[in-house]
Amino acid sequence: MSKKIENIPWSKAEADEVYHISRWGDGYFDINDEGHLCVLPNQDENGPRIDIAEVLEEMKAQNIPFPIVVRFHDILRSQVKVINETFREVIKEANYNGEYKGVYPIKVNQMREVVEEIVDAGSPYDYGLEAGSKPELLSVLAFNDNLNALTILNGYKDEDYLRLALLGIKLGRKAIVVIEKFSELHKLLKLSREMNVEPMIGLRAKMAVKGSGKWSDSGGEKAKFGLTIAEMLTAVQILKDEGSINALKLFHFHIGSQVTDIRTIKEVMREGGRIFAKLVELGAPLEYFDVGGGLGVDYDGSQSTNDSSVNYKLHDYASDIVYILKEICDAEKVPHPNIVSESGRAITARHSCVITNVIDKIETSFTDYETQKVPGEHSLVSNMRELFDSLTIENAQEIYNDALDYKKECLNAFRLGILKLEERASLETLFWKITKKISSLLPEMEFIPDNLYDIDQGIAPQYLCNFSIFQSAPDLWAIGQLLPIVPITKLNIKPHNNGTLVDITCDSDGKITKFIDINETKNLLPLHELTPNEDYYIGLFMTGAYQDVMGDLHNMFGRLNEVHVFCDDEDPTDFYIEEVIKGSSCENVLSAMQYNPEAMAYTMKKNIDRQIASGKINPREGVKLVDFYEECLKSYTYLKN
Numbered sequence: 001m002s003k004k005i006e007n008i009p010w011s012k013a014e015a016d017e018v019y020h021i022s023r024w025g026d027g028y029f030d031i032n033d034e035g036h037l038c039v040l041p042n043q044d045e046n047g048p049r050i051d052i053a054e055v056l057e058e059m060k061a062q063n064i065p066f067p068i069v070v071r072f073h074d075i076l077r078s079q080v081k082v083i084n085e086t087f088r089e090v091i092k093e094a095n096y097n098g099e100y101k102g103v104y105p106i107k108v109n110q111m112r113e114v115v116e117e118i119v120d121a122g123s124p125y126d127y128g129l130e131a132g133s134k135p136e137l138l139s140v141l142a143f144n145d146n147l148n149a150l151t152i153l154n155g156y157k158d159e160d161y162l163r164l165a166l167l168g169i170k171l172g173r174k175a176i177v178v179i180e181k182f183s184e185l186h187k188l189l190k191l192s193r194e195m196n197v198e199p200m201i202g203l204r205a206k207m208a209v210k211g212s213g214k215w216s217d218s219g220g221e222k223a224k225f226g227l228t229i230a231e232m233l234t235a236v237q238i239l240k241d242e243g244s245i246n247a248l249k250l251f252h253f254h255i256g257s258q259v260t261d262i263r264t265i266k267e268v269m270r271e272g273g274r275i276f277a278k279l280v281e282l283g284a285p286l287e288y289f290d291v292g293g294g295l296g297v298d299y300d301g302s303q304s305t306n307d308s309s310v311n312y313k314l315h316d317y318a319s320d321i322v323y324i325l326k327e328i329c330d331a332e333k334v335p336h337p338n339i340v341s342e343s344g345r346a347i348t349a350r351h352s353c354v355i356t357n358v359i360d361k362i363e364t365s366f367t368d369y370e371t372q373k374v375p376g377e378h379s380l381v382s383n384m385r386e387l388f389d390s391l392t393i394e395n396a397q398e399i400y401n402d403a404l405d406y407k408k409e410c411l412n413a414f415r416l417g418i419l420k421l422e423e424r425a426s427l428e429t430l431f432w433k434i435t436k437k438i439s440s441l442l443p444e445m446e447f448i449p450d451n452l453y454d455i456d457q458g459i460a461p462q463y464l465c466n467f468s469i470f471q472s473a474p475d476l477w478a479i480g481q482l483l484p485i486v487p488i489t490k491l492n493i494k495p496h497n498n499g500t501l502v503d504i505t506c507d508s509d510g511k512i513t514k515f516i517d518i519n520e521t522k523n524l525l526p527l528h529e530l531t532p533n534e535d536y537y538i539g540l541f542m543t544g545a546y547q548d549v550m551g552d553l554h555n556m557f558g559r560l561n562e563v564h565v566f567c568d569d570e571d572p573t574d575f576y577i578e579e580v581i582k583g584s585s586c587e588n589v590l591s592a593m594q595y596n597p598e599a600m601a602y603t604m605k606k607n608i609d610r611q612i613a614s615g616k617i618n619p620r621e622g623v624k625l626v627d628f629y630e631e632c633l634k635s636y637t638y639l640k641n
């Protein structure tokens with residue numbers, strides 16, 4: 001049955017044309033001479049590189065089961081540097097008088113190691129943190145101890161939240177409470193009198209401009225957060241009346257994540273810049289202009305306004321913000337404020353990926369069954385065989401329609417008991433043979449008829465991957481977000497098949513059938529033949545923002561094992577693993593769902609004991625079974641490899 005696999009050599013350029021690594025990789029990824037995907041942590045082809053396959057070998061040597069999340073901390077650091085340097089450069093070039101004072105919104109990836117790395121890499125730039133909830137605020141207060149960096153506090157706030165913020169001020173931090181809802185202002189003023197501390201206040205504006213892309217509902221008049229112009233004017237008046245106007249430091253808006261179109265940035269800057277300037281003219285001593293998040297990531301590399309792409313680069317984004325704000329401030333004769341952005345996605349998306357091992361290749365179109373004519377066979381089978389024999393490039397469309405009809409009739413006849421099992425097997429095999437032959441004819445066709453367009457997906461093999469989409473790529477399933485997906489090895493060999501990916505959940509949504517391409521998407525991913533005793537790994541890239549921390553427990557597949565990789569400063573071709581974090585065990589996910597694993601083990605033991613007592617299981621085996629059950633409770637939730 002096993003056919004000899006032919007390996008055709010493939011160039012880096014050919015591989016890039018299929019997986020578009022140079023387009024989405026932003027200089028962080030490349031293919032090395034062995035055909036392995038590698039990471040260039042400094043976006044420099046001549047700089048250090050980390051061979052991802054070597055990281056995986058190391059994981060195997062340490063007995064860390066797959067799937068795993070691999071974090072490249074150097075990418076994280078580099079992104080922090082890039083955003084700060086870019087804003088500084090543009091500010092200098094524009095003769096802008098304010099500074100850039102960015103903050104990282106931790107909701108995008110709250111992992112402690114990620115936050116710590118960002119704070120550390122950002123310290124030369126006084127890069128700060130943003131929180132949007134009480135637990136996030138608790139974390140931000142503990143981790144952002146740079147007194148020159150901002151701490152920006154968004155989200156709905158109760159009294160405890162506001163007290164914590166004022167505690168930050170008492171510690172000398174620049175903890176700015178952004179008023180998102182009018183009633184928060186009174187609460188904040190009351191508590192600051194009570195705690196005897198001058199607050200730092202920001203106002204979030206509800207903008208008329210809506211974002212573009214999937215998250216555009218964060219902006220616009222119906223937005224959940226923010227003050228209307230009338231509310232902002234009233235707030236300024238109240239602060240003046242209370243003698244607290246000097247506490248008003250920051251103007252803020254956020255129109256949603258992943259803004260796909262640069263025109264939206266320009267528009268919102270024109271609106272925001274004017275509101276800001278007019279508030280300053282009215283006596284609000286605003287020092288900071290906070291543009292929120294929204295800086296997008298080009299997941300599919302198409303540089304378009306697709307939901308998974310953006311039609312601009314970081315430099316364009318920074319330039320629009322700086323130049324438009326300068327122009328408005330100069331025209332309105334108000335000083336240039338410091339500029340704050342709360343970019344999360346752009347900082348973290350690229351630094352982590354999910355790597356899964358392929359367990360199996362599932363053929364949907366099995367054609368090895370014998371289809372020779374047998375005496376007395378049903379006419380439906382004979383008809384299908386005739387279709388196969390008469391198939392040509394000219395009549396392919398017609399033949400395919402007829403074949404679909406016969407296949408349907410076959411099922412009816414079978415249900416009525418008219419068709420034998422062997423006949424149904426023959427007929428279906430002939431159907432797949434027809435489909436495969438048509439698929440092989442497609443490249444020669446000048447025009448591909450509508451009904452033949454998706455024929456490839458029907459016969460394509462499904463690669464069964466050891467992971468759960470719901471845990472590791474929730475946006476892909478929930479909102480159709482695209483992610484770049486690439487095999488880690490064999491990139492110097494031409495892929496043998498076009499396939500789709502399926503995960504190990506028993507949910508029919510647990511599959512990936514849309515892949516990045518330059519124009520539109522493709523419904524099949526070129527992949528290599530599996531060879532016995534050789535691992536084949538597939539990486540889902542750019543999972544570091546949101547995806548990382550949002551995953552759910554569908555089918556109780558838990559958090560993944562994680563490895564934190566650093567580039568070795570001494571040896572640019574080497575790396576070291578600073579940390580391996582164990583993912584969830586079955587016990588962990590069961591407890592999260594209110595089960596009591598100990599009680600479960602006890603119940604199982606009692607059941608097994610009863611069988612032993614009645615002689616149905618021998619005592620030795622019984623002990624082993626009890627141990628086995630307990631061992632499974634402690635083990636990883638994914639398939640053992």
Ligand SMILES: *Cc1c(COP(=O)(O)O)cnc(C)c1O
Pocket residue numbers: 105107108132154254256257258292293294295342343344345346
């Ligand atoms: C989510 C959020 C961000 C982060 O947005 P990105 O597009 O990921 O950079 C920033 N600010 C606020 C207020 C947010 O809610």
